[in-house]
Amino acid sequence: MTAVLGRPLENAYPAYLRCLDEADEHGAIDLALDLLTDGVDPQDVLLSLVAPAQAQVGEWWQRNEWSVAQEHAATHVSERVIAAVSATVRRQPHRDRVVVACMDGEWHALPARLVAEVLRLDGWDVTFLGASVPAAHLVSYLHRHDPRAVAIGCSLPMRLPHAARFVQACRRADVPVLVGGRGFGSDGRWAARLGVPWVRDARGASTALAEVTLPAWGAAPTVEVDDTEYAGLVAARVELIDLCVAGIPDTARYTPTQLDATVADLGYIVDTLAAAVYVDDATLFAEFAVWLGEVLASRNVPLRTVDNAFDLMAGRLRDFPRALRILRSTRLTTDAS
Ligand code: B12
Known part of the structure; x- marks a missing residue:
């Protein structure tokens, strides 16, 4: 600490x-x-x-x-x-209204809540919408309340495609957006990929809000986001999980709890792969693999199982060049181990 x-x-x-x-x-x-x-x-x-x-x-x-x-x-x-x-x-608010929210599927409300409270202490008139707000509902809310800006929190890189949709929804409503949270990368590089201003921490959010000017905040994405391959991966999600459950040796002997955990982990693998494809950055998946390796090793799960799952997915994803490249370049074990 x-x-x-x-x-x-x-x-x-x-x-x-x-x-x-x-x-x-x-x-x-x-x-x-x-x-x-x-x-x-x-x-x-x-x-x-x-x-x-x-x-x-x-x-x-x-x-x-x-x-x-x-x-x-x-x-x-x-x-x-x-x-x-x-x-x-x-403190009585003496600055404009600001909305703080997390997008669909993002349940880490506490980091965003801390940001909301720090902004409140700085005099902003804060509306905190909390976890997992559907984009369509956010938009109707913004139309009604017309805030100065929306601050979006994302703690999980695998939720980045949803964050991107959230950002687009705010922009369609003509409301400036800023983003924060560990889900955008420790240096905010995935926010840069989405073309959205990122701030490192709560105090930075307050400073950025004071400086907010359009069109600087309405910048276009810096890369062409590959929706097609991403959409294909989302469509293949269940099939990929089933393929791995059937193909990983010994799953037939797993307890129901082990099987549940395996299915959940396979879901994180597919979702994170899809997010890495979306922002076209293999380091997103590589960082996730390191984290997953630590989590599973501490729970005595053989890491070879994960590499096995990567191989099974790669076999199915031959027509997905980005996904294939990412899967083939990521290993949790060395061949010798
Ligand atoms: C509490 C918690 C949960 C709670 C959240 C409850 C709640 N009310 O928020 C629950 C149980 C829901 C949860 C669930 C999960 N969690 Co969790 N969770 C945490 C934990 C322990 C604390 C979160 C927190 O309060 N952090 C404190 C804040 C202050 O930290 P911070 O993010 O660094 O925030 C600062 C900046 O990033 C920035 N910032 C943050 N948000 C925003 C927003 C804006 C707008 C701005 C401007 C700035 C900003 O400012 C903050 C303050 O300066 C974190 C550990 C961690 N390191 O954060 C894991 C963690 C985030 N969770 C993790 C995981 C894996 C999960 C699950 C997938 C677990 C599972 N197996 O189900 C699920 C996913 C749920 C989902 N779909 O969202 C991992 C993510 C790892 C990764 N590489 O992706 C972490 C890092 C734990 C770990 N060490 O492995 N989790």
């Missing part, structure tokens, strides 16, 4: 993690409110205590040290803390 600023937060961080570990929401709220009483900036409480603690929770889950239930409990505590901080520090 590197993001802490100054002593009070530094001292509070281990205690906050303990509260998350024990699902102690009262302890966590007291700790956050005590920091406010001590004069710590509320934005720092959100961004240098809650945010890095949530990232830590993710690492524990990734390494199989924490169960999904522990992660859910911890996230609930963080949500309560954010609510307590914003209820304690109420």
